[in-house]
Amino acid sequence: MAPHTPPPLGSGPGDPGRCSISGSVAGLDTGRRTATTLGCGPAAEAASSVSRSRKGTATEGVVIASVEPRTPAARAGLSAGDRIVAVNGQTLRDAIDFQFHAADDRLELLVERDQALLPPIALTRRGPDLGVTLAAPRPGEIATCANKCVFCFVHQLPRGLRKSLYVKDDDYRLSFLHGNYITLSDLDETALARIVEQRLSPLYISVHATDPALRHRLLGRPRHSAEILPRMERLAKAAIRMHAQIVLCPDLNDGEQLRRTVFDLVPLHPHVTTVAVVPVGLTRHRQRLPALRTLTAGEARSLIHVVEGWQRHFLATLDTRFVFLADEIYLLAGRDVPSSDAYEDFPVEEDGIGLVRRFEDEFVRACRRAKSGGRGAPRLCRVRPRTTDASAHPPRGAPSAGPGEHEGGVSPLRTSVGGIDSPPMKSVTIVTGEMYGPRMAALVAALDEPRGRVTVAPVPNELFGPGIGVAGLLSGRDIQRHLASLDGLGDEVLVPSITVRDGDGVFLDDLTPADLARDLGVSITLVEPTGAALLHAIQHAVAPRVTEERPRSSGARRGLGGVGAMSGPPAKRESEERPGSPGPLPSVGGVWGAMSGPPTR
Numbered sequence: 001m002a003p004h005t006p007p008p009l010g011s012g013p014g015d016p017g018r019c020s021i022s023g024s025v026a027g028l029d030t031g032r033r034t035a036t037t038l039g040c041g042p043a044a045e046a047a048s049s050v051s052r053s054r055k056g057t058a059t060e061g062v063v064i065a066s067v068e069p070r071t072p073a074a075r076a077g078l079s080a081g082d083r084i085v086a087v088n089g090q091t092l093r094d095a096i097d098f099q100f101h102a103a104d105d106r107l108e109l110l111v112e113r114d115q116a117l118l119p120p121i122a123l124t125r126r127g128p129d130l131g132v133t134l135a136a137p138r139p140g141e142i143a144t145c146a147n148k149c150v151f152c153f154v155h156q157l158p159r160g161l162r163k164s165l166y167v168k169d170d171d172y173r174l175s176f177l178h179g180n181y182i183t184l185s186d187l188d189e190t191a192l193a194r195i196v197e198q199r200l201s202p203l204y205i206s207v208h209a210t211d212p213a214l215r216h217r218l219l220g221r222p223r224h225s226a227e228i229l230p231r232m233e234r235l236a237k238a239a240i241r242m243h244a245q246i247v248l249c250p251d252l253n254d255g256e257q258l259r260r261t262v263f264d265l266v267p268l269h270p271h272v273t274t275v276a277v278v279p280v281g282l283t284r285h286r287q288r289l290p291a292l293r294t295l296t297a298g299e300a301r302s303l304i305h306v307v308e309g310w311q312r313h314f315l316a317t318l319d320t321r322f323v324f325l326a327d328e329i330y331l332l333a334g335r336d337v338p339s340s341d342a343y344e345d346f347p348v349e350e351d352g353i354g355l356v357r358r359f360e361d362e363f364v365r366a367c368r369r370a371k372s373g374g375r376g377a378p379r380l381c382r383v384r385p386r387t388t389d390a391s392a393h394p395p396r397g398a399p400s401a402g403p404g405e406h407e408g409g410v411s412p413l414r415t416s417v418g419g420i421d422s423p424p425m426k427s428v429t430i431v432t433g434e435m436y437g438p439r440m441a442a443l444v445a446a447l448d449e450p451r452g453r454v455t456v457a458p459v460p461n462e463l464f465g466p467g468i469g470v471a472g473l474l475s476g477r478d479i480q481r482h483l484a485s486l487d488g489l490g491d492e493v494l495v496p497s498i499t500v501r502d503g504d505g506v507f508l509d510d511l512t513p514a515d516l517a518r519d520l521g522v523s524i525t526l527v528e529p530t531g532a533a534l535l536h537a538i539q540h541a542v543a544p545r546v547t548e549e550r551p552r553s554s555g556a557r558r559g560l561g562g563v564g565a566m567s568g569p570p571a572k573r574e575s576e577e578r579p580g581s582p583g584p585l586p587s588v589g590g591v592w593g594a595m596s597g598p599p600t601r
Contacts, residue, residue, distance in 0.1 A: 061085040061092050061112065063135040071131020076123040078111065078132065085117070086110035095134050096173055100198050102130065145170035147183055148220030150290040151247055156283040158463065161508055176200040179350055181245050184232070185225045192231075195240060202241035202273065205232065209246075209253045210264040218253065229264060236271035243348055244275045250293055254303075262310065262323050269318055276348045277307065278326040284465030294467060300333035311342075324348060327356040328470075331435055356436075360443055363531030367446065370535070427453035427490030428541035430534075431479055431499075434458045435469030447538070453490065454538055457483060463509070472498040476511025480519055489522045492541040494534070497526040 061083040067073045078084075086092060087101040088108055107123045123130070145168035154168050172191055174180040181204045195203070207228055209215040216226040235242060244265055248254055253261065258277070265272045279295050286292075295303070304325060311321040321344065330337045340346075340361055343354035432440045437458025444454050459482045461468045463475040479499070483489055493516075499507055505526075506512050517524040527537045 062095055062098050064132055065135040066133040068129075068131035068133070071129065072123050072126055073131040076109070076121050078109075078121070078123075079113070081113070083112040084109055084132075085112050094173060095177065096198060096200065098134070142167070142169045142174065143171035143186070144168055145183070146221070147185055150218055150220065150252075151249055151280045151282075151292060153281060153283070155289060156285050156464075158283075158285045162506075162510060165508070172200065172203065175203045175205075179204050179243075181206040181351075183219060184228060185219065185221055187231065192234065195235065196238040200240070202243055203235070204243045204245065207232075207244045207246055207261060207265070207275075209257055210261045211257060214253060214257060218249070232265075232268055232272065236268045240271065242268075242272045243351075244272055245351060246275065246277045247280050248277055248295065248303075249280045250295055250299060252292075254299075259306075266314075266318070266322070269320075269322065273320075274347050275323040276326065276351045276353055277303075277323065277329070278352060279328055279332070282465075282467045284467070295329070295332060297333055300329050301335065303329060304333055304335060320344065324353045326352045327354070328352060328435065331356075331439070356439070359529070359531045360439070361531070363443055363535055364446060366532040366535045370539070426542040427455070427488075428538060429483070429486075429489045429493045430454065430456050430538075431471070431474070431483070431493060431495045432456060432458055433469045433471035433474060434460055434466075436471065444538070454542065455490065457486060459483075471496050473508070474499050475509040476507030476513075476516060477509055479507075480511070480516050483516075483520055489520060492523045492525055493520070494525050494527050494537050494541065496529055498529050500526065 064073075064078060064080055064082045064084065066080050067078050084092060084098065086109070087098060088104065090097070090101040092098050092101070102125075105125045107125065109121045109123060111118045111121055147170070152168070154166055157165060169180060170182050170186060171180070172182055172187060172195060175182045176195075183206045194200070205228075207215075208218050210229055212223055212227050215228060216223045219226050232242060232244075246253065246258065246261055248258065262275055265275055279300075280292060282292060282294055307323055307325055310323055314320060314322040321342065324343065327337055337354075337356045340354075340357050343349070343357060346354045346358060349355055349358060430440065430444065437456060440458075441456045444456060447454065459471075459474050459479050460466070461474060462478050462481070464473055476499075479495065483493065495513065495516075500513065501507075513524045513526060525537060525541070527533050
């Protein structure tokens with residue numbers, strides 16, 4: 001243990017006991033940041049930088065990607081490209097070590113620049129943010145997953161996508177820093193000791209099953225590696241908090257096996273804080289892979305009934321619902337998602353649990369807060385949209401409900417909402433995934449006579465197949481192909497920013513929003529995954545005179561090849577979108593897919 005024991009990471013204005021960490025592993029995309037500011041606080045984030053070897057030079061340390069001006073790091077003379085080798089005499093292995101040893105107010109840094117060590121640099125902390133952004137690690141610097149899970153999403157990817165998409169991580173450092181789920185299969189004694197010493201909590205654990213024989217079958221590993229409870233018990237004894245995940249595979253770990261898994265974890269509460277149940281996601285690219293199937297609508301309804309009973313029991317005995325179902329299960333069942341109270345503090349929102357409720361509540365609140373900006377401005381929302389009956393969001397694969405609808409129950413044409421009540425005539429098209437399309441249309445319908453026409457365009461996923469209906473897994477070509485088939489896209493197309501990788505702004509298939517704007521001949525605007533940001537973007541598109549009077553987000557930019565980007569008002573999140581392998585593609589459905597993508601492990 002270091003001479004100075006820092007307070008729990010993140011103690012400050014953010015989540016107590018957890019550093020406000022977000023960002024991305026370079027190349028392990030699905031729309032995450034490639035590097036973020038290091039520090040603990042509402043405006044500071046951390047990004048992982050795993051040690052890498054270089055011939056003839058130090059193999060330890062973390063590389064600085066950028067330094068914010070007028071910060072302690074800038075005043076100390078640190079520059080992008082510098083490698084911080086040690087802090088207060090403690091050699092650094094990665095960003096976790098940096099956080100652990102840089103918690104003091106007075107720091108002495110050993111820095112390497114241009115392959116030469118500089119004299120020690122003194123730095124005094126003034127506030128939580130040092131102003132340093134660390135470079136993200138390369139895929140080869142990350143502990144990769146040796147499991148052969150029967151449901152692995154990476155194994156279901158088609159060829160020809162970005163190489164980084166095919167990287168599977170099983171790295172406890174990324175679990176702590178970014179909330180990636182890990183199986184603990186290859187966690188050795190050194191890693192366990194470090195987790196305990198540096199109190200790397202919480203961790204996100206892919207449990208799937210507590211029956212060793214079944215977990216061995218699911219993970220494709222020797223039985224001794226598949227044993228999960230002894231490892232979790234050891235972490236619990238060290239007071240490490242854990243969020244558990246179960247990828248539900250019908251006929252394998254459902255039914256009585258699901259009950260066993262959930263109740264086997266109860267004795268580890270409160271250290272096991274939550275158990276997330278998410279449905280397996282299957283693409284069309286499963287040749288030579290184990291035969292699996294997805295949940296049916298009836299099975300989803302039965303599962304909700306059973307889990308709601310468990311939640312009532314746990315609420316009475318543990319003072320928490322403990323087990324939570326992914327939003328996709330409710331949508332598949334044709335059920336409305338629970339109220340915000342049922343998600344407690346939204347602890348596993350980035351696993352697709354509570355995203356729909358948070359986004360829709362936020363949209364309605366933002367709409368009700370909107371004030372008239374002049375003649376013709378949008379008025380306040382009427383009421384919360386009612387989308388509780390099955391017809392409002394039919395399950396995937398439901399029969400056609402009538403002319404103009406396709407097999408998924410979502411119209412291949414846009415759903416028009418509102419009307420144009422005064423010139424100039426403005427209209428906007430909102431892109432989303434097929435699964436969330438009906439709810440998006442109902443949500444936008446809550447706008448009371450918007451000054452313009454707002455239409456919703458659910459895009460079929462041709463890249464991964466009809467089993468994947470979330471927005472975050474839409475390719476640029478799928479969006480382009482579908483929008484090109486529609487008549488009259490209007491003045492602007494709003495695309496959820498979660499569909500592109502932050503930093504270089506490319507879709508999964510390397511197309512860019514500028515490519516879409518050029519091919520479609522319409523302005524493309526990327527919108528951040530919050531309800532408030534969507535409302536702001538709609539108002540800006542259909543009633544620009546209104547939003548000109550509103551403060552624009554610092555992230556807004558327009559006019560670049562017909563492409564705009566609007567971050568909108570930020571949403572409060574306990575944890576940001578996490579990087580790593582595309583699984584469980586946390587919040588890759590993001591705002592408009594509004595659920596997580598299929599897990600890999």
